[in-house]
Amino acid sequence: MFLIVFLLYLITIYIPLVLIGIFLPLLMKKTLLFGVVIPEELSDREEVVEIRKRYIRNSSISAIFISIVINIFAIMFQSMDVLLMGIIVLIVLFGINYVDVHKKAKTLKAEKKWTIDKKQMVVVNTSKPEEEKNSLSYYWGLPLLIMLFTFLFTFVQYSGLSEEIPHQFDIVGNPVSYRQTNFWNVFLLPLTQLGISITFYGVYKILQKAKISIQARRPLASFIQNQLAKKYWIVYILITNVVLNLYLAYIQLTVLEVITPTTAVNVLIYGFGVAIPVIGAIYVSMKTGQSGNRIKVDVAEEVDDEIIDRDDDQHWKWGLFYYNPHDPTVFIEKRFGIGWTINWGRPLGIVLVLGTIAIIMVSLIPLFR
Amino acid sequence: MFLHIQFDSETPIYQQVKNQIIRGIALGELSLGESLPSVRQLASDIGINLHTVNKVYNQLKLEGWVVIHRKSGVMVNPDLKANKSPDYLAGLDTLLKNITAEAYLNGVSREEFIDFIQKNYDSYKIREEK
Structure with missing residues (x-):
């Protein structure tokens, strides 16, 4: 029994995480080396390639070693908690490996004085990108409908419930613990759906507003790539929202004891609920790369070798945290990794991050209790 | 239209933005009546203080290149008059x-x-x- 759960986690969460951690540098823009601004044409230099290799080598060796230890412990103690804790250990491990090469890159850049005689340029577009008031916004009704259905269905069933309802299940769908039937226990999952839907819709709104990072060397191409990448991610979070709401609706049906699924169905649905978001994220990351740099666009632009992007390394702590109180930007693209982060110099940004963390925590509590 | 702002230039940033907008109008890259980003938007895109952008827009407005409406924001003056004073x-x-x-x-x-x-x-x- 434990082995099935173990393998599920291993395949759907653990292995993808390790692979992303190791190969993430290959998806980055050529103008950024582990969060440090470098001239694009130096991206293939020996000493630069050496730093990338160092990261991939160190992180794969340490990650595989730690993973083996964690997995042996997990099997020995038959404990999923060990595996979940292991994921946190892995994230910290990748962080340490990253900071190591980030510092190496910084030193190398300072030694070689790469940015000294270049023009540091910021390019902005004064024309508004067509506001995405396209048909996509209607699709956000879909996760909403699933949520409403769950709420209504639960409401209708409420009076017919026995004194206790199942609360936790094992992987084959047998209840392992029961809770008293009351409003909070019964509506826990629909409320979780609500929390998830609000968060995802918020992310969608933020993505529309987030700053578009234009590369000074090729403004038009990078602008188009950026727009396309945003579109991909918006579709991704919409689909993920639908999948998660469907998954929770399914669990709610088992809580209400309307359906009693077989092991196979249960495992399959778990796989669906976890695999689609995880594989989707990997797929979109591979497709877009950082800021959409992997998307092919057909634009001919003159390239001026004297120009580099603005060297604002000093505002980026470890290339991870952006702190610039003079910049009114709240949401900005990450320097390392794929996605967006906030300007820690803006109070609004901090409030939003703390708020999001709070929402996620609250929605996760029931799943781990 | 793309604005190119050089950060380590001797020309102050506000001057660069102003020059490029005026030139953009003359070249026809910015059409008359075309809306420009809000102060906050432009400052955020460039990554500079709101004051700097405010200064640019106020000067452009005084010189008659742009008009600022409280509702529809900043736009290139739709009826640009020659002002050969x-x-x-x-x-x-x-x-x-x-x-x-x-x-x-x-x-x-x-x-x-x-x-x-x-x-x-x-x-x-x-x-x-x-």
Whole structure:
């Protein structure tokens, strides 16, 4: 029994995480080396390639070693908690490996004085990108409908419930613990759906507003790539929202004891609920790369070798945290990794991050209790 | 239209933005009545203080290049009027005094200088369209 759960986690969460951690540098823009601004044409230099290799080598060796230890412990103690804790250990491990090469890159850049005689340029577009008031916004009704259905269905069933309802299940769908039937226990999952839907819709709104990072060397191409990448991610979070709401609706049906699924169905649905978001994220990351740099666009632009992007390394702590109180930007693209982060110099940004963390925590509590 | 702002330039950032917007209008890259980003948006995109962008827009407004509506925001002045006032001409003369003196001392001939001016004038099309 434990082995099935173990393998599920291993395949759907653990292995993808390790692979992303190791190969993430290959998806980055050529103008950024582990969060440090470098001239694009130096991206293939020996000493630069050496730093990338160092990261991939160190992180794969340490990650595989730690993973083996964690997995042996997990099997020995038959404990999923060990595996979940292991994921946190892995994230910290990748962080340490990253900071190591980030510092190496910084030193190398300072030694070689790469940015000294270049023009540091910021390019902005004064024309508004067509506001995405396209048909996509209607699709956000879909996760909403699933949520409403769950709420209504639960409401209708409420009076017919026995004194206790199942609360936790094992992987084959047998209840392992029961809770008293009351409003909070019964509506826990629909409320979780609500929390998830609000968060995802918020992310969608933020993505529309987030700053578009234009590369000074090729403004038009990078602008188009950026727009396309945003579109991909918006579709991704919409689909993920639908999948998660469907998954929770399914669990709610088992809580209400309307359906009693077989092991196979249960495992399959778990796989669906976890695999689609995880594989989707990997797929979109591979497709877009950082800021959409992997998307092919057909634009001919003159390239001026004297120009580099603005060297604002000093505002980026470890290339991870952006702190610039003079910049009114709240949401900005990450320097390392794929996605967006906030300007820690803006109070609004901090409030939003703390708020999001709070929402996620609250929605996760029931799943781990 | 793309604005190119050079951060380590001797020209102040507000001046660069202002110059490029005026030139963008003359070149027709910014059409008359086209809306420009809000102060907050532009400051955020460039990554600079709101004050800097405010200064640019206020100067552009005073000189009549843009109009600022409380509702619809900033846009290129839809009915741009030629403003060949004596004051303006006097300013232009002062500006050219410095530029021509420098060019002359650097060995730029009269023909070469006029050539430069002509090339620039040739690329401004907005008046002919009307």
